[in-house]
Amino acid sequence: MNLKGKVAIVTGGNSGIGMAIVLELARQGANIVIDYVVHPEATEELASQVRALGDRCIGVKADVSQVAELQNLVAAAVKEFGRVDIMVNNAGVETRTSVLDTTEVQYEKVMNINLKSAFFGTQLAAQQMIQQGGGGRIINISSVHEDWPMPGNTAYCLSKGGMRMLTRTAGLELAPHNILVVGVGPGAVATPINAGTMNDPELLKKLNSAIPLGRMAKPEEIASLVAFLAGDGASYMTATTIFADGGIMQSSPGL
Template structure:
């Protein structure tokens, strides 16, 4: 299979888009390291699903907002499987607060979990990839909001905008090492992060109507993009973002 022998680390890998990424990479034969902070049972159930696909897997409890935890995450992958070939910086949160009412604690938490984690996840994975040789892939799960304002979710947009420049700058810096850094920018995806919209039929209908494809994405539709980006088929993509948004960014400014 395409990713047989490759070791992939997925942060926030036991839920939503991360879980779909884990399963899409495992379906292509990758060995999987699932980073998680909440819901050990969900992690164990996902590990069973990966093993059922015939792949090796470990779960590592690590808070990606702490660099020491990220160091332990990458070290655990190397201890268990000898290398890291694919690093997916996926973990993320949002506060849905405006620039006027976001607290310092909310700002720090969103920026630490979404952006600082991706910066140091990129750094630590790249150091390992350079040490082992042979290049690698670093895939940052950003958002349409790396580029597109979302009033009322300001810290989130700041974090995703930072991931946009992390992807571009690290992508340029690391290309010489054969490390391809690419972003995936989902639009609206049916995951727990959107629980409030999914539970509000009027809000959901309004959102679906604004999306040219007429519906939110399923997490698997993002997982498949990440699996493509991890494969040889994506060998000439670097320092850019692939948007998987059903056409949303081109049609609904200010949603």
């Protein structure tokens, strides 16, 4: 087990990609802090699955768009487990609105949940990792849209573009502490965030036919990459993004 005894925080950890990451890190031996904002029962069920794997786990309710709540999240991890080795900034939302009609409320929601949370999540986790010593891993769940424009989803693309530079810049700043910062850029993944597309057979067919591998990713196919990046095999990777997108970025401009 690659991550035996490590302590990982996963934000937005009780559904979709976050849930798959929680389970995969736990399979690799990590103790887990599941951050969530809704569905405490899903968090408790997931925590039971982690415990059944032989690892320790707590759920912490924290809205990561609020720095004070992020501070509580990191403090809860340290109180329970004494340290933080892996921070996965995964929580994210989108509004599917264009630059012409995105409201201030929508803009701030997307930027605060997607980017501000990752910025301060990185800061707070890194401060703890420096204090405890021995380095650490910060993994930002970005998107192909950190590079790839998506008309009709402007604020989301902006937030992920910001995450791209957070990963690169924080990766350089934190390298002397052996804290590695890596982005993961999924393509289309079958999770609740894509319910609209998945429930529309025409849209789903169009999407699948644009993906060279012919289908959306399963959340587990993103989680396995995150577990690799959290482990010893990725000890020389920092300040960059790894894409897991079924080839779509190379083939379908303007989907």
